[in-house]
Amino acid sequence: MSVKANASPLPDRVKVRRALISVSDKTGLEEFAKGLAGLGVELVSTGGTAKSLSSAGLAVRDVSELTGFPEIMDGRVKTLHPGVHGGLLGIRDDAAHAKAMEEHGIAGIDLLVVNLYPFEATRASGASQETIVENIDIGGPAMIRAGAKNHGYVAVVVDPADYAAVLAALTGTGGETTLAFRRELAARAYGRTAAYDAAVSSWFAETLGETTPKRFAVAGELAEALRYGENPHQWAGFYRNGEARPGVATARQLQGKALSYNNINDTDAAFELVGEFDPARSAAVAIIKHANPCGVAEGVDLVTAYRAALACDPVSAFGGIVALNRRLDAASAEEIVKVFTEVIIAPEADDEAIAIVAAKKNLRLLLTGGLPDPRAPGRFVKSVAGGLLVQSRDNGVVDDLDLKVVTKRAPSAAELADLRFAFRVAKHVKSNTIVYARDGATVGIGAGQMSRVDSARIAARKAEDAAKAAGAEKPATIGSVVASDAFFPFADGLLSAVEAGATAVIQPGGSMRDDEVIAAADEHGIAMVMTGMRHFRH
Structure with missing residues (x-):
């Protein structure tokens, strides 16, 4: 294949005389097409789009008039023809191109309006494999790429959200597009085809059971350009990837300031944690600060659970994120707004609760319509210098594990319940992790330390601070259980937990x-169970 450079400078202004419109999503189509026709633009279209335009009373030529060939194979082949692609790819100022277009009767296309078959939505709907395959668009991406490549002369529109801007641009220039605008549209066009291809390739990998395909692509659609990233000198954007998982990306924000990068990150961590707790079994509340829980609790209702979660570390809870596994009610809202809180996220909320939160104008309230399934598969992507790390979501659930008692003393029923609770929380704490729990609530959390011993000591110290703040005689770690996200490499971490007053331990082992470690537990009369599953969270 030869590549010829265009020696002539690209024109700044191009008059739009002819538009080819072929869209799956017909949102705003009639108004847009009427606007184009009002500017004297000839409309050319395909199949269902042509019928829609004709029904709206617009004069429209069928694409077969350009190609001299009818649509065949149930519409699979209609635009894959030199009459279309020559009109998109022809360089108007190139003498050889212009001659070829004239000799073969190829009319130039100045504006291409295409949106693709709804592959992503069809896949998400759980449709059959045959239906999903039929929604893989071929002609659309081919035309988009052709028009975008030739953006020196062709404007390409791939999103109904851009119709108004295109009409405004054409109206303001007497029906012409500027080179800067065509370049902007071309960039959006290639972004759309890249995301589309990424969705198709990931579906094939999923269908084939390929966890690590030869090439891996990720894509998202901009939900919001953020003021900045983790720090003010970093730019940031929030993108949705189309996953229907309930959470911050799919939630409705009822009120409050726009979410920041850190708000989004912390809120996601909070809601994923609270999703571990079945609302049919108990109410649960998680309070998050800097993506780590500073208090988690279960209770008979949300008020009880919130108070217990707050008691774990009331100092860190200031300015935190509160996640609930049940509908936010008025009593819970009244309690939560007593403490400065950045975000509340819940499946739903009562009208009275919404009104209570509304009194705090900067407090964000997000409603998701459901909880994330902790067992659902998924993937996690992290960038590193020169590459990406990709892994499956940690969907291990302690209730599904076969816990093995390894000490002489077995845990009591109450201890076992708290051990499961603590390990459920430990899964969502940055490693190295130590979680003390008692009566369905965290009473001390140590996170992100290089030494597990330090995590155990920090958690115990926080429990002591909380006891002093509450006027209690002793910290709640006395008589508690303790969870570790990974094994104890030495007995010292366990002994620190014993010193803090823990009576039972849950850890992966290995x-x-x-x-x-087991001998040390037996020496101190501690019950220990092993899960066989590690929950590192870096």
């Missing part, structure tokens, strides 16, 4: 020194 250390070379498991026997030493």
Whole structure:
């Protein structure tokens, strides 16, 4: 294949005389097409789009008039023809191109309006494989790429949301497009085809059971350009990837300021954690600060759970995120707004609760319509220098694990319930993780330390601080249970937990020194269970 450079400078202004319109999503189509016709633009279209335009009383030529060939194979082949692609790719100022177009009767296309078959929506709907395949667009992406490549002469529109801007641009220039605008549209066009191809390739990988395909593509649609990233000197944007998982990306924000980068990150962490708790079994509340929980609790209702979660670390809860696994009610809202809170996220909310939160104009309230399934598969992507790390979502659930008692003393029923609770929370705390729990609530959390011993000590110290703040005689870690996200490499971490007052331990096991750790537990009369599953969260 030869590549010829265009020696002539690209024109700034191009008169739009002819538009080819072929859209699956007909939102705003009639008004847009009437606007084009009012500017004297000839309309050419395909199949259902042509019928829609004709029904609206617009003069429209069928694409077969350009190609001299009818649509065939149930519409699979209609635009894949030199009469279309020559009109999109022809360089108007190139003598050889112009001659070829004239000799073969190819009419130039100045504006291409295409949106693609709804592959992503069809896939998400759970349709059959045959239906999904039929919604893989071929002609659309081919035309989009052709027109966008030739953006020196062709404007390409791939999103109904851009119709108004295109009409405004044409109206303001007497029916012409500027080179800067065509370049902007071309960039959006290639972004759309890239995202479309990424969706198709990921579906094929999923269908084939390929966890690590040869090439991996990620794509998202901009939901919001954020003021900045983690810090003011970093730019940031929030993108949706089309996953229907309930959470911050799919939630309705009822009120409050726009979410920041850190708000979104922390709110996601909070709601994923609270999704571990079945609302049919108990109410649950998670309070998050800097993507780590500072208090989590279950209760008979949300008020009880919130108060217990807050008691774990009331200092860190200031300016935090509160996630609920049940409908926000008035009593819970009254409690939560007593403490400065950045975001409340819940499946639903009562009208009275919404009114209570509304009194705090900067407090964001997000409603998701459901909870994330902790067992659902998914993937996690992280960038590193020169590449991407991709892994499956940690969808291990402690209730599904076969817990193995490894000490002489087995945990009591109450201890076992708290051990499961603590391990459920530990899954969502940054490693190294230590979580003390008692009566269905965290009473001390140690996160993100290089040494597990330090995590145990920090969690115990926080419990002591909370006890002093509450006027209690002793910290709630006395008589608590403790969870570790990974094995104890030495007995010292366990002994720190014993010193804090823990009576039972849950941990994955698997250390070379498991026997030493078990012996230390037996020496101090501690019950220990092993899960066989680690929950590192870096």
